[in-house]
Amino acid sequence: MNSVNLSRLLFPIFLLLLIASIGYILITSKNEALIDERYLEISKNMKTHLESLIKEKQDAILQMSLAMSQDQKIKNALLSKDSLNINLKEFSLKLKNNTNLKNIWFQIVDAEGKSFYRSFSNKTGDSLVKARSDIDKMIKDPQIITSISAGKFAISFKTMVPIYENDIFIGMFETLGMFDSIIQKMQENNEHTIMLIDKSYKDQLVYVDKTKFIQNYFIVNDKADEKLLDYIKAYSIEAVINCEDNSTVCLSPHSVVSVYKLNDEHGKPMAYFIMSYNLDEINLNDIFQVRNILFLVFGGLLFVGYILFLYFQSKKNLIKNLNFKLEDLVKSKTKELTYLAHHDALTGLTNRFLFLEIVKNTIESAKRHNSKFSILFLDLDRFKDINDTYGHYMGDLLLKSVAKRLKSCVRAEDIVCRLAGDEFAILLKNVDDDGLLAIVEKIIHSIGQSIELQNNVFNITISIGISCFPRDGSDVDILMSNADTAMYKAKEIGRDTYQFYDKKMSESALNRVILEKNLKIALQENQFEAFYQPQIDTTTGEIIGAEALIRWNSPKLGFVSPADFIPVAEQTKLIIKIDLWMMRETMNQLMNFQKCGIDIKKLSLNVSAKQLESKEMIADLKNILKETGFDASRLDLEITEREMMKNPEATIVIINEIKKLGISISIDDFGTGHSSLAYIKRLPIDKLKIDKSFVDELPHDKEDVAIVRSVISIAKNLQIDIIAEGVETHEQRDFLLLEGCPKIQGYFYSKPLNANDYKEFLLKHNI
Ligand code: C2E
Ligand code: CA
Ligand code: CA
Numbered sequence: 001m002n003s004v005n006l007s008r009l010l011f012p013i014f015l016l017l018l019i020a021s022i023g024y025i026l027i028t029s030k031n032e033a034l035i036d037e038r039y040l041e042i043s044k045n046m047k048t049h050l051e052s053l054i055k056e057k058q059d060a061i062l063q064m065s066l067a068m069s070q071d072q073k074i075k076n077a078l079l080s081k082d083s084l085n086i087n088l089k090e091f092s093l094k095l096k097n098n099t100n101l102k103n104i105w106f107q108i109v110d111a112e113g114k115s116f117y118r119s120f121s122n123k124t125g126d127s128l129v130k131a132r133s134d135i136d137k138m139i140k141d142p143q144i145i146t147s148i149s150a151g152k153f154a155i156s157f158k159t160m161v162p163i164y165e166n167d168i169f170i171g172m173f174e175t176l177g178m179f180d181s182i183i184q185k186m187q188e189n190n191e192h193t194i195m196l197i198d199k200s201y202k203d204q205l206v207y208v209d210k211t212k213f214i215q216n217y218f219i220v221n222d223k224a225d226e227k228l229l230d231y232i233k234a235y236s237i238e239a240v241i242n243c244e245d246n247s248t249v250c251l252s253p254h255s256v257v258s259v260y261k262l263n264d265e266h267g268k269p270m271a272y273f274i275m276s277y278n279l280d281e282i283n284l285n286d287i288f289q290v291r292n293i294l295f296l297v298f299g300g301l302l303f304v305g306y307i308l309f310l311y312f313q314s315k316k317n318l319i320k321n322l323n324f325k326l327e328d329l330v331k332s333k334t335k336e337l338t339y340l341a342h343h344d345a346l347t348g349l350t351n352r353f354l355f356l357e358i359v360k361n362t363i364e365s366a367k368r369h370n371s372k373f374s375i376l377f378l379d380l381d382r383f384k385d386i387n388d389t390y391g392h393y394m395g396d397l398l399l400k401s402v403a404k405r406l407k408s409c410v411r412a413e414d415i416v417c418r419l420a421g422d423e424f425a426i427l428l429k430n431v432d433d434d435g436l437l438a439i440v441e442k443i444i445h446s447i448g449q450s451i452e453l454q455n456n457v458f459n460i461t462i463s464i465g466i467s468c469f470p471r472d473g474s475d476v477d478i479l480m481s482n483a484d485t486a487m488y489k490a491k492e493i494g495r496d497t498y499q500f501y502d503k504k505m506s507e508s509a510l511n512r513v514i515l516e517k518n519l520k521i522a523l524q525e526n527q528f529e530a531f532y533q534p535q536i537d538t539t540t541g542e543i544i545g546a547e548a549l550i551r552w553n554s555p556k557l558g559f560v561s562p563a564d565f566i567p568v569a570e571q572t573k574l575i576i577k578i579d580l581w582m583m584r585e586t587m588n589q590l591m592n593f594q595k596c597g598i599d600i601k602k603l604s605l606n607v608s609a610k611q612l613e614s615k616e617m618i619a620d621l622k623n624i625l626k627e628t629g630f631d632a633s634r635l636d637l638e639i640t641e642r643e644m645m646k647n648p649e650a651t652i653v654i655i656n657e658i659k660k661l662g663i664s665i666s667i668d669d670f671g672t673g674h675s676s677l678a679y680i681k682r683l684p685i686d687k688l689k690i691d692k693s694f695v696d697e698l699p700h701d702k703e704d705v706a707i708v709r710s711v712i713s714i715a716k717n718l719q720i721d722i723i724a725e726g727v728e729t730h731e732q733r734d735f736l737l738l739e740g741c742p743k744i745q746g747y748f749y750s751k752p753l754n755a756n757d758y759k760e761f762l763l764k765h766n767i
Contacts, residue, residue, distance in 0.1 A: 027298060106119040112129075153208060349403050352420065362469075379423050380460055486498075486500060604637075604666065618658070708735075
């Protein structure tokens, strides 16, 4: 697992812990605040309780003093100055036993300020005026005085009420109360209270138990809560009495501590009530219940959040996975598409597009490194015939095996490309001339081996043109076009071979382009003319007919020989239109002759293989015959042996169609096309034309003599008519006549003639 995955896994856990801890802190701090509030409330309650107890006691004492001040018995005693009958000790005891008012003491003071009666002592008659300012104050201005004050024993509540008899001030009644009962009441309420007298009273407290001082503060309590006492002792008393203010609570280890300060009449601290409430006694269940509910809700939310997180995470992962899959698909499809864009679907070879790119790059690097390379332009010979005869499926299979063979002839670093159809190209880097030729010859040899496909044996050949960088061009288009030109040259010189590009070749290619352009114009502008070369039967001297031959006198190029422009026209299919023009033109002219009463004999027309392949051939022929009114039986079509043998089966079919129209057929240039006798037998032909090349050297060349003799005998055996062309001399004519070929065409009798001259010729010989 890598660090990225680890951090992806740890991050949510970390986040979860973080949220949980923040939640925990928030809830517990809120909880603590609630508890503090509760403590503060308890602290305040203790104070108000104490306050109310103090007030209650003060009131009770006052009530008592007021009641006693009205007592007639006391008044009488004062008036008679005899205190013997007064016994308030018992009253005090009764109060202690029967009421909440414990430790209540009484004193009666006379109008002069002398102690008249004390319930807590037998001592009487001592003057208190000097010792006590409040008594002095009362004598001077009798009124109700209540106070809490510190004496020599402790701190006590005091109430003084004036006693009157007939509106004359006769004395005062004083009630003293201790704090014990209050402390006890607090105690009963679980509010443990320790009452301390401020250290400033230490010297004043002469009649107290000295052991009850802590840090100079006097403890009033009889019994004090030990835990609280320990707490006070452990800390300085100042710290304890100042440990709280209005908003904070003071806590001992066991209790809530609250301090009530009691000041003297001058506002100075006099006593302290340190109250404590045991923590164990405080019921915090409701707060904890709230806390638990909060924890539960928060935990639940966290859990739901976590489940949602997991859910979305898994969704995210799902989407992520889908994304990955989609990305993979896009990648593989893109790869596929790029492959398809750069390769030929049938053979799997590099296609033209990629090949040109590679050649471009190769040119760049060859320029940098001063190196050479070569491009081969390859074209299968007569592949079209195979395609037409055996169908495209077989053609495709053949192309595949050719591709395989080409690959096997080159090195791994060489690029083999299918340009289109049966055209291929090969880029050869880092080879010298010998190496290059070795590869080229290997290719020609390899393709020349028969290919067996689905019980058919194919013998095909290939023509190769070669251009070399930098000699033949430094640009991809030029190099490709020059290799193409060289390939055409290889085709021209007989196919199944290779040619290097040279400049002359490109000139002839240029000528081809110019010719083609001008041929189109010639057709449009009617620049052609039909010539007729008569054919003579030497035995009678009679004209048997004429071969129509096209002539082109171009305003731009001058006279162009059909031997030059017919091959170009054949390559571009212009030949079909040209041949149709010739048919229409010659038939029209001869019909005109006929109308003049001239016996026009037979008309031989040259038709190219392209014309035969044309689907409209038969229909066109019919149309022209109908249009001109020319008699089909006077028409003869010359087809060269070479063209016929390109696809003999197809030729047989079309010739039969033509013959059905009543037209006769001649094999032109016979002897040059290597036809087999078997085929000639099957071809429905009427006439053989012995080629001029065999006539030229007659009767001296033995080979030609032998060939001509055998051709004549074949014709005789097959009962086919025969004629010799290119006869120029007596000797030639005599030899042919002697051998049994009296029909002759050639300069001996006449050169090709224009229409008028031919008309004259016919007229002359008709007579
Ligand atoms: P080809 O069909 O073999 O025509 C005979 C050629 O031999 C003609 O050349 C003709 O002028 C020439 N010739 C005839 N007798 C003699 C002779 O005694 N001595 C010499 N030196 N030459 C002789 P041409 O007219 O130059 O035609 C050349 C080729 O062009 C023809 O060969 C034919 O294949 C083709 N051609 C001519 N006209 C047409 C046409 O209208 N259509 C088609 N498709 N091809 C044509
Ligand atoms: Ca001919
Ligand atoms: Ca010929």
